[in-house]
Amino acid sequence: MKVLVVGAGPAGTRCAVRAAQRVPRAEVTLLSAELALPYDRVALSKLLAGEAEVADLITHPVAELATLGVTFRAGVAVAALDRAARVVTTQKGECLPYDRLVLATGSSAVRLPLPGAELPGVLAYRDLGDVRAMLRLAAQGGHAVVIGGGLLGLEAATGLAARGMKVTVVHAMGWPMDRQLDPEAGGLLSTRLGRRGIRFIMPAATVALEGERHVQGVRLDDGRLLPASLVVMSVGIRPNVALARDAGLEVARGVVVDDAMRSSDAAIYAVGECTEHQGRLIGLVKPALEQAEVAAAALAGEAACWQPVPDSAALKVSGTAVWSAGEISAETAEAIILRDEDAEEYRRLFLRDGRLVGAVLYGDTADAGYYMRLIAEQRVVESRAELVLGSSFMDAAA
Ligand SMILES: Cc1cc2nc3c(=O)[nH]c(=O)nc-3n(C[C@H](O)[C@H](O)[C@H](O)COP(=O)(O)OP(=O)(O)OC[C@H]3O[C@@H](n4cnc5c(N)ncnc54)[C@H](O)[C@@H]3O)c2cc1C
Numbered sequence: 001m002k003v004l005v006v007g008a009g010p011a012g013t014r015c016a017v018r019a020a021q022r023v024p025r026a027e028v029t030l031l032s033a034e035l036a037l038p039y040d041r042v043a044l045s046k047l048l049a050g051e052a053e054v055a056d057l058i059t060h061p062v063a064e065l066a067t068l069g070v071t072f073r074a075g076v077a078v079a080a081l082d083r084a085a086r087v088v089t090t091q092k093g094e095c096l097p098y099d100r101l102v103l104a105t106g107s108s109a110v111r112l113p114l115p116g117a118e119l120p121g122v123l124a125y126r127d128l129g130d131v132r133a134m135l136r137l138a139a140q141g142g143h144a145v146v147i148g149g150g151l152l153g154l155e156a157a158t159g160l161a162a163r164g165m166k167v168t169v170v171h172a173m174g175w176p177m178d179r180q181l182d183p184e185a186g187g188l189l190s191t192r193l194g195r196r197g198i199r200f201i202m203p204a205a206t207v208a209l210e211g212e213r214h215v216q217g218v219r220l221d222d223g224r225l226l227p228a229s230l231v232v233m234s235v236g237i238r239p240n241v242a243l244a245r246d247a248g249l250e251v252a253r254g255v256v257v258d259d260a261m262r263s264s265d266a267a268i269y270a271v272g273e274c275t276e277h278q279g280r281l282i283g284l285v286k287p288a289l290e291q292a293e294v295a296a297a298a299l300a301g302e303a304a305c306w307q308p309v310p311d312s313a314a315l316k317v318s319g320t321a322v323w324s325a326g327e328i329s330a331e332t333a334e335a336i337i338l339r340d341e342d343a344e345e346y347r348r349l350f351l352r353d354g355r356l357v358g359a360v361l362y363g364d365t366a367d368a369g370y371y372m373r374l375i376a377e378q379r380v381v382e383s384r385a386e387l388v389l390g391s392s393f394m395d396a397a398a
Contacts, residue, residue, distance in 0.1 A: 004088065004098035005297060006078045006243070009033035009041060011288040012035075012104025013060060017081065018296030020069035026299075028070045029096070033077035036128050037062060041283055044131050045316050048159030054128070060345055081247035083265055086260045100299055103255055103263070103270040104292070105380035107237035107283075110297050112147065116209030122231045126157045137230040138163040147165075147206050147230040151313055153234035154189075157198050158317045160230070167268025168226055170218065171202040180313045180324040182348055184337075185362040192320060192344070201226075205328045211234075219321060239274045252276050259305040261295035275305065284311055308359075310375050314365065323365040326358030326375045328351070333357050338388050349388060354380040366392045 003026050005016040013292035016030040032038070039057040046052035048225050065072045080089040110123035111117055120138060123130050134156070138144070141164055146157045149171030161167045171175065175186025175194075190200045200218070208219040209231055218226045250256040250264035254276030261269045261303060272288035273281070281290060289361070290306060297304035312325035327333060330342040340346070345363035350370070355378050359371040367390035381387045386394055 001099045002097060003016070003028045003102065003108060004028045004096060005104055006088065007104035007106055007274070008034070008058075008072065008074075009106045009272060009286050009288070010038075011096070011106070011292045012102065013038040014289050014292035015102050015104060015269075015271050016070045016072075016329040017060070017068050017294050018293060019299050022296055022300035023289065025302075026069070030065070030070050030072045031076045031090075031096075032072070032074050033038065034127060034129070035075045037074065037267075038072070039128060039382045040128070044125075044128065045159055046156035047128075048131050048134060048156065049162045049318070049319065050159075057128075070088035078243060081243050083247050083268070084248075086267065099208060099267070101268045102159050102295060103245060103268065103274055104272050105240035107239050108315075109233065110238050111233055112206070112235055114208055116207060116211060116215065117233075119209055120210050120213070121211070121229060122209055122216035122233065123378045125152050125232050125234050126237075131237060134160065134230065134232065135163070138165050140229065141165060142228040142229040143168070143227045144232065145226050146232045146234060147218070148235060148236075149190075149200065149202065149309065150179065150236075151177055151315060153232070153377075154193065155316055156191065156234055158196065158320075160232075161196055161198050165230065166199075167198065168199045168201060168228075170206055170226070171200065173206055174203050176202070177291070177322070177324075180328070180360070181276040181322070181340065181362075182330065182360055183322075184339075185346055185348065185360050188346060188362050189315075189320065193317075194318060200286045221327065232244045233335075237273065237283060239276070241274060242256075244268075244270065244274070252290070254281050255281070257291075259294075260298040261291050261306060262298065265360040270297065273392045274286060275309065280308065282308075282311075284313065287311075297353070298332045310372075312368065312372055314368070321365040322362055323368045324358070324360045325368070325372055326356075327352075328358040328360055336384065336388050347388070347390075363396075366390070 020028040038060045077091045109126040144165040205221040244255045245251045255270040271291040294304040294306040310326040315322040350358035356374040370391035
């Protein structure tokens with residue numbers, strides 16, 4: 001059986017490897033539009049910050065893939081899909097047949113359609129090419145502006161600051177990581193990153209990027225011009241669905257899949273950030289890998305079912321422990337707060353009907369796993385004191 005996997009991010013690579021192991025007599029081919037071996041996208045922030053080398057990011061050397069039974073081809077972008085003929089056509093015009101196709105095309109970074117957005121020096125933060133371009137510009141020093149103070153924007157900002165740039169973060173909301181943190185934890189975080197030289201302008205909006213042959217500055221809606229020889233746009237992601245949509249597959253925001261990761265065409269599966277399952281997109285690597293396992297099992301004819309669990313997110317900035325999970329809106333849940341100002345530690349737990357539905361940890365994230373389990377289990381919390389102090393404190397006390 002010819003299994004063709006389009007996209008060699010974490011989801012596509014995992015699915016290809018597992019399909020080669022599980023599907024009898026499978027010929028598995030993994031195609032990547034990027035000119036790189038499969039690498040750990042999550043670790044790009046370490047590369048940017050100088051805490052890892054490119055070689056450290058490679059997850060599957062080509063010889064290892066061959067041993068596992070996967071033919072890997074880099075620099076091959078699929079341009080079209082003919083479902084009736086079961087053939088894909090690459091950008092270079094090559095036709096590749098399949099019996100089963102797996103779409104693992106991931107997401108692209110959203111670029112704001114601002115005047116000047118196409119100027120050299122204006123980058124997204126999504127792949128190895130983006131980080132290489134950032135490192136070239138950072139080597140010249142100067143000012144960088146990061147548009148978007150979400151998780152990735154902050155990782156880009158701290159990485160560029162570690163590389164010696166003067167960094168300003170422009171964020172539309174009043175505190176950074178507003179989707180994962182409450183205002184208080186967000187405030188603690190911006191204060192701490194401010195001590196590392198990162199300036200925050202919030203809430204603020206960018207109206208234009210200025211420069212002649214290269215970006216030179218960022219114009220804000222209050223008229224201010226921020227100098228910048230590098231601008232990183234980190235304002236969200238959008239699933240790559242053009243291939244699926246053009247081929248007539250059911251697509252909403254992502255490629256619509258069932259519990260076994262099957263698309264509206266029984267010969268085509270989709271995994272990772274390009275998918276939409278029960279009306280929801282994913283944006284993290286853990287569910288992408290779980291989906292890949294499920295699709296590989298389904299390809300092997302085994303019963304398989306993906307069950308989403310609540311998301312959790314941690315900021316990967318050394319010396320700054322920040323974690324959040326589940327629902328973090330005080331409007332829909334009761335909040336319990338524990339604050340230690342001297343230790344710069346803060347936690348806020350969100351309860352509904354006596355059950356933990358969300359948590360924000362700042363400064364000490366040792367209990368992340370404990371809270372994640374409680375959120376997933378959905379059982380009624382017996383001791384609020386035990387809940388708020390966390391498992392590591394209770395273990396130490398015992
Ligand atoms: C800097 C950074 C830090 C992150 N940190 C975290 C983190 O700490 N924790 C976390 O859980 N997640 C993190 N993420 C998100 C995580 O990387 C993604 O959730 C994950 O990569 C999704 O995997 P995927 O395989 O679905 O898609 P992707 O990793 O996007 O891979 C898709 C691949 O398909 C290729 N492709 C697309 N179209 C085609 C085509 N037509 N033909 C051939 N190839 C194609 C793309 O070029 C890409 O290589 C981070 C992301 C970034 C950018």
